[in-house]
Amino acid sequence: MHGTHGAGPFGRGLAWITALYLVLPILIVLPVALTDQRFLSLPQDGISFQHFRTVLTSPEWLGSIWQSFTIALASTVLSVVAGTLCAIGCWRISRRATDLVRLLMLLPLIIPSIIYAIGLYRYFGPLDLLDRFLGVVIAHGVTGIPYVVITVSTALAAFDPRLEQAARGMGASLSQTLRWVILPRIMPGIVSGAIFAFIHSWDELVMVLFIASRDVFTLPRRIWDGINENLDPAMAAVAVLLIVFTLLLLLVDMALRRRAQ
């Protein structure tokens, strides 16, 4: 489309300003994390890695990172299994009949997490799931299902249904068809969904604020406390580590998509 019709100076300027507004504030945490001062500031007489050292040797931070990681892994498994099966079922059964199911699967994206969080706060009490690993895994796993349903459905849209019919016609059982015909073809979609579900759990704070308190203290929860109580450069170091980690996951996702194309 370029060539025939360029953006005017106003449009171009606004686009540039917006891009800088989106990216620059995030980059600012890097110099702040490398500051040689003991308070939030830019480096004065040189850079220092002391704040990264503080974070990476602190049992509290490491404990929270580990907890967040295991919760994210477990809830991703839950989201991926339930979401993938559901997307395949919806795809194979007619669109009409599964409209309600699809709508149901979108709910966690539409309803604000604060609503779900207060619901769980009340619901998990009698089930003894408050402040439990399992409780957080369920909460994150269920709300991660939409991401998997969306990416797997997209992958399935490009899949030729005649392959599945041929496999069935030649006598393959449902589980054989799933395992040997459908799953290998939609693997990139599943992995993509898994990455999004993982990031969703890894970053999730609102639910955790309500359903976890002492025994389960995830990384976002510790960052939240840090922002509200003591703003120090160690927080910036954590932010940098998180950004690097997210970027790595996104790079994996992009590489997988490129290979799938």
Added chain:
Amino acid sequence: MNASGRASLGWWLLLLPAVALVLFFYVAPIVQVLTISFTEPEPGLGNYERLLTSEGVQRVIFTTLRICLLTTFFALLLGYAIAYAITLASPRARSWWILAVLVPLWISVLVRAFAWVTLLRRQGLVNNTLMQAGVISEPLPLVWNEFGILVGMVHYMVPFAVLPMLASMREIEPRLLAAARGLGASRGQVFRQVFLPLSMPGVIAAGVLVFIFSLGFYITPAILGGGRTLMVAEWIALQILDLIRWGLGTMMATMLVVAIMVTLLVFSRVVDLRRMFGSGGG
């Protein structure tokens, strides 16, 4: 019939884990908690009466609506500029622009709020730089107020605004624009009379998406508002965690769900919901 009947039952069974999980662990907790608004402290519509009588309740609602409308406006404006630039860019430049949109989308909302606090607080980088340059003599109140909330929320919402608009701009036939140019329209005329009207479905979808996401937003307003400017989500959390007023908190939660559903219903005639949310997850 028998064999195919069994097969289709098998396909239906695939839906079971997800549907059961969502019903028992998503829908049930929410329905249960929202009914509290009719039962506590006493059965009836007492909590909903507060919508008409309590100034505090009304103030929270108006503050939320004001911030959400402003956020939607700015997110659409900035998002439109980016989506437009992406649509017109060469394939190589396009991937850089898209990266500038996608990277912030996936970076933790906490990290972004923290970055804004670092920049905007009283002794923050912006105020310090301006003071050292002699532009101002007193630090500007850039955060822990409505301005701070807006800056952070628009920053969060721009990527969500870009994706639906980009999808609809990509469907615009480039030859239409070329034809308009060929017929003697100026660049501004082509944009106003051809491109802008054709991109409107995307703008509306983006507006709905940003508005409903903003309504229930918790983390960014809580951090950048500093507890002084309360939006609905933070107010609900306050009622339930600190004041233990479940009835009032769940009443507001119900109103929030109703507001979101009504917005979606009204606009579902104009925009395709499934496509809208499909674009968010990639």
